[in-house]
Amino acid sequence: MMIKMTEPYKEEFLAPTTSSKKFYDLSKSEEERVKSLHSDSLIVDALTVCEITDEQLNRMLDVGVTAINKTTNEGFFYDTATKKITETYRWLREFSDKIFLATTVEDVKKAKKEKKIAYFIGFQDAMPIENNLGLLEVFYNLGVRIIQITYNWSNLIGFGCGESRDFGLTDFGKEVIFEMNRLGIIVDLGHVGKQTTLEAIELSKAPAFVSHANVHTLTSAPRHKTDEEIHAVAEKNGVINIYDSCFIINEDRGKKPSELKGTVKDYIKHITYVVDLVGVDHVGIGMDLSEGRKGVKLENVLSMRYKYNHLYPTPRIRPEGLRSYSEMPNITRGLVAEGYSDTEIKKILGLNNLRVYKEVFGR
Numbered sequence: 336m337m338i339k340m341t342e343p344y345k346e347e348f349l350a351p352t353t354s355s356k357k358f359y360d361l362s363k364s365e366e367e368r369v370k371s372l373h374s375d376s377l378i379v380d381a382l383t384v385c386e387i388t389d390e391q392l393n394r395m396l397d398v399g400v401t402a403i404n405k406t407t408n409e410g411f412f413y414d415t416a417t418k419k420i421t422e423t424y425r426w427l428r429e430f431s432d433k434i435f436l437a438t439t440v441e442d443v444k445k446a447k448k449e450k451k452i453a454y455f456i457g458f459q460d461a462m463p464i465e466n467n468l469g470l471l472e473v474f475y476n477l478g479v480r481i482i483q484i485t486y487n488w489s490n491l492i493g494f495g496c497g498e499s500r501d502f503g504l505t506d507f508g509k510e511v512i513f514e515m516n517r518l519g520i521i522v523d524l525g526h527v528g529k530q531t532t533l534e535a536i537e538l539s540k541a542p543a544f545v546s547h548a549n550v551h552t553l554t555s556a557p558r559h560k561t562d563e564e565i566h567a568v569a570e571k572n573g574v575i576n577i578y579d580s581c582f583i584i585n586e587d588r589g590k591k592p593s594e595l596k597g598t599v600k601d602y603i604k605h606i607t608y609v610v611d612l613v614g615v616d617h618v619g620i621g622m623d624l625s626e627g628r629k630g631v632k633l634e635n636v637l638s639m640r641y642k643y644n645h646l647y648p649t650p651r652i653r654p655e656g657l658r659s660y661s662e663m664p665n666i667t668r669g670l671v672a673e674g675y676s677d678t679e680i681k682k683i684l685g686l687n688n689l690r691v692y693k694e695v696f697g698r
Contacts, residue, residue: 577602
């Protein structure tokens with residue numbers, strides 16, 4: 336079913352929208368500190384689905400983004416995934432002055448030095464490996480370093496967060512986890528169902544990793560992670576990356592676009608909740624921003640969201656103050672306003688994710 340695109344959706348997807356509102360009343364010295372932090376930090380966006388264009392890359396570079404995990408498979412099988420990787424290689428050639436293929440932590444450091452973006456190829460569903468464990472190694476050799484083992488639905492590995500029941504990992508799924516550990520591919524648990532998430536964390540030898548999710552206690556939707564899951568992530572020395580969710584506060588449930596009240600301040604509340612629960616070493620940022628998406632790609636996203644509307648109880652309008660990469664410094668402003676130290680902010684902006692990357696990739 337194709338969903339007719341309304342004006343609010345067009346506003347978000349077809350052009351970056353920013354707010355003139357000041358969400359934090361910082362002093363001049365605090366604003367200088369924000370600027371310095373963005374200049375000095377290794378900023379890792381653990382998940383993006385934005386279009387790769389010259390304009391988009393400039394927006395990201397302007398706010399200091401150092402590395403991205405770019406969702407690459409928008410098809411379900413091997414052939415469609417390899418076609419998307421082929422398209423990725425074209426982007427890497429076309430915009431080689433701004434991005435390059437990354438497979439190690441050293442590549443992130445190189446990107447910072449060269450003022451470029453380290454581009455990690457990631458999947459948001461493991462379906463492209465089909466029922467063939469050997470395809471993991473093929474994709475690894477093509478540059479894939481991060482794979483979310485399920486999306487909203489179930490697959491041959493386990494169950495997604497959109498399913499009404501979750502029986503955990505399949506036997507094949509267990510083999511997939513072991514092979515990802517062997518190769519050095521991050522086991523991403525962003526959209527994964529609760530039982531499958533907990534079993535994957537327990538089984539995996541690598542740190543737990545959630546590329547983009549929010550706190551279920553603050554916004555009660557199956558898409559978000561419970562305290563039990565967050566504790567499990569921390570106990571495995573992992574990171575949960577807070578994402579720029581349209582559903583960031585319970586008060587927005589079922590509201591019209593013009594009625595939504597979620598802002599970047601609510602985003603910061605999700606970060607602080609995780610910090611208070613398990614410590615500052617286990618939280619990062621995974622924006623999931625989709626700037627520039629249009630046409631069939633946009634319609635497919637909206638159709639999926641209507642099918643799984645229990646996961647997305649509001650329209651796809653991002654929180655005010657965080658609707659474009661150009662507004663990313665508002666996250667740092669919020670962390671400064673909340674009293675986080677420079678060391679803590681640098682961990683949240685990227686160093687926590689780099690710790691996981693280094694342990695999984697080996698360098």
